[in-house]
Amino acid sequence: MPANALRKTLQRVFRLENRRRAVRRGTLDRIPQLESKILGNAREVTVYLPPGYESGDARYPVLYMQDGQNLFDPLRAFIPGQHWRLAEAADDAIGERTAAPMIIVGIDNAGPARIEEYTPTHDADRKSGGRAAVYGRFLIEELKPLIDASYRTRVDAQSTAIAGSSLGGLLTLFLGLTHPDVFTRLGVMSPSVWWDCRAILDVVDDYDGPPLRTWLDIGGREGAEALDGARTLRDRLAAKHFDLRYLEDRRADHSERAWARRVRAVLEFLFPPA
Numbered sequence: 001m002p003a004n005a006l007r008k009t010l011q012r013v014f015r016l017e018n019r020r021r022a023v024r025r026g027t028l029d030r031i032p033q034l035e036s037k038i039l040g041n042a043r044e045v046t047v048y049l050p051p052g053y054e055s056g057d058a059r060y061p062v063l064y065m066q067d068g069q070n071l072f073d074p075l076r077a078f079i080p081g082q083h084w085r086l087a088e089a090a091d092d093a094i095g096e097r098t099a100a101p102m103i104i105v106g107i108d109n110a111g112p113a114r115i116e117e118y119t120p121t122h123d124a125d126r127k128s129g130g131r132a133a134v135y136g137r138f139l140i141e142e143l144k145p146l147i148d149a150s151y152r153t154r155v156d157a158q159s160t161a162i163a164g165s166s167l168g169g170l171l172t173l174f175l176g177l178t179h180p181d182v183f184t185r186l187g188v189m190s191p192s193v194w195w196d197c198r199a200i201l202d203v204v205d206d207y208d209g210p211p212l213r214t215w216l217d218i219g220g221r222e223g224a225e226a227l228d229g230a231r232t233l234r235d236r237l238a239a240k241h242f243d244l245r246y247l248e249d250r251r252a253d254h255s256e257r258a259w260a261r262r263v264r265a266v267l268e269f270l271f272p273p274a
Helices: 003-022 086-095 111-118 132-150 167-178 195-206 224-239 256-270
Strands: 027-036 041-049 062-065 103-107 160-165 185-189 213-219 243-249
Touching: 027 132, 041 086, 062 132, 062 185, 086 103, 086 256, 103 132, 111 132, 111 167, 132 167, 160 167, 160 256, 167 185, 167 195, 185 256, 195 224, 213 224, 213 256, 224 243, 243 256
Parallel strands: 062 103, 062 160, 160 185, 185 213, 213 243
Antiparallel strands: 027 041, 041 103
8 A cells, every 4th residue: 555545544543543532431231130020021121321421410311222132232142243332323423412312221132032022913823922012011110110210311202212123123113103102202123014914004004193203214135025014114104294214224134233334323313412
């Protein structure tokens, strides 16, 4: 490499490293085993606290995110090393003021119970599913009161978001539609619209609540059925006058790595800077 080109490359690297050092970092709290009487099981919960949380008295909006194993820790991710780098994404967005500071609650799935808890209806063909409403009770009656009592949160619905990908995206949409008094901001990433013959579309059609601020996305390499489902869902939500942001990531597949690339944009949409 010519000397001038090498010098410019090194300058760019130094600028990037200096910017990273300048970004203030949030902190992570962990609840190792949160017992749920409603679900009859336990799971780990990870809480991201934004930069400046410990030195002030401000209150923050809250994002509840599913599949918590995949969000913060590369060693706990479904595919080791392929985590969402969510804390880094939040730090960067908050530090660069492209998103308002927020608390993020990452909720582990319960392993074999994931499909049951993340799906709103029982799929007769697959002989599984249908406990999303019960899981919603766990979030609203057990977890949210604990988080609100333990941290400086804004407890109102306008300050409360929920997000997830795949079946977690399906769950997110269902809980937003059935509990708009609790969740008004939804991050619906690569949702499994196909579940139980697209039963979620009937829930959308029957919805008569307030428009919800909703991020919806899909990867171009997730398959024709996934693309068609996301586009159909987009049109149904638009007909309900949702505050909707829709993204087709043409080169993205159905993976943690793909969602990690998009998650900062989700945070910026759900929590725009004041």
